[in-house]
Amino acid sequence: MRKQIVAGNWKMNNDVKETKSLLKNINKGIKKMSLKNKKVIVAPSFTNLNTAISVTKNSKIKVAAQNMNAAKNGAFTGEVSANMLKSLKVKTVILGHSERRAYFGENDAVLKEKVDSALAQNMKIIFCFGEELSDRKDNNHFKLVESQIKNGLFHLPESAWKRIVLAYEPVWAIGTGETASPEQAQEMHAFIRKTLSEQYTPELAENISILYGGSVKPANAKEIFSKADVDGGLIGGAALKADDFLAIIAAL
Ligand code: 13P
Numbered sequence: 001m002r003k004q005i006v007a008g009n010w011k012m013n014n015d016v017k018e019t020k021s022l023l024k025n026i027n028k029g030i031k032k033m034s035l036k037n038k039k040v041i042v043a044p045s046f047t048n049l050n051t052a053i054s055v056t057k058n059s060k061i062k063v064a065a066q067n068m069n070a071a072k073n074g075a076f077t078g079e080v081s082a083n084m085l086k087s088l089k090v091k092t093v094i095l096g097h098s099e100r101r102a103y104f105g106e107n108d109a110v111l112k113e114k115v116d117s118a119l120a121q122n123m124k125i126i127f128c129f130g131e132e133l134s135d136r137k138d139n140n141h142f143k144l145v146e147s148q149i150k151n152g153l154f155h156l157p158e159s160a161w162k163r164i165v166l167a168y169e170p171v172w173a174i175g176t177g178e179t180a181s182p183e184q185a186q187e188m189h190a191f192i193r194k195t196l197s198e199q200y201t202p203e204l205a206e207n208i209s210i211l212y213g214g215s216v217k218p219a220n221a222k223e224i225f226s227k228a229d230v231d232g233g234l235i236g237g238a239a240l241k242a243d244d245f246l247a248i249i250a251a252l
Contacts, residue, residue: 003209004225005165005232006249007041007126008239009066009094010048019048023055025242030249035060038232038252041092041126042239046080049088064092064126067100070110070117082121092124094234096152098171108151115152124163126234127152128213133172141170145188146195158200166192166210167234173214175236182223182230185212189229218247225252 043064044052052063069079095114100106129148131141173180189210197205213234238244
């Protein structure tokens with residue numbers, strides 16, 4: 001059975017104090033929920049990972065990083081390695097977010113290296129991809145998504161996929177208030193599963209969790225999550241408010 005996941009990508013938000021307070025409030029709300037077959041993840045910035053790990057120590061919340069460098073160590077000023085993350089007990093990393101692709105030059109080749117490095121160091125990956133509005137207008141969105149998945153992940157052996165969660169995030173829906181319709185999300189997720197089934201096996205395609213991201217809010221979460229091939233969400237803005245994040249978890 002596929003895992004249902006709600007992951008909060010905090011992006012470049014929250015200082016230490018805000019991290020503590022937000023997580024304490026999420027913790028409080030989560031205690032009252034039954035999370036059977038559901039997973040809750042938060043991804044604060046590097047500087048808040050240690051705090052997040054300690055505040056969530058006895059809770060059901062898992063902590064992920066938003067990025068990592070592919071190199072093991074060395075002269076890479078300002079970068080953070082998988083080993084550093086693991087030493088904080090952070091075992092999951094988000095890779096391929098559209099903001100990393102657009103603003104930090106992370107192309108498919110860079111991401112492939114990061115994927116390999118993370119897996120070599122036993123990390124789990126939330127791998128993001130998604131089309132720009134122009135791709136959708138040109139009816140090129142399926143091809144584009146297929147190529148992002150193919151170039152970043154299709155070199156992997158089947159066994160590696162148990163460490164991977166996919167996140168479809170159409171760029172035009174991120175932070176814009178414009179969500180993909182539940183039907184558009186379902187259509188793309190079904191396409192991704194079909195692509196995986198053809199490249200690997202139907203079992204692998206059936207068992208992989210595929211999250212949707214892009215303006216998920218308490219008001220639209222339930223409808224999006226109700227779609228057969230949507231296994232949860234990667235949440236940006238609404239993950240920064242405990243009540244909203246909890247309402248989205250409750251919608252799962
Ligand atoms: P928003 O939920 O703010 O649109 O962000 C989505 C996202 O980019 C999560 O990674």
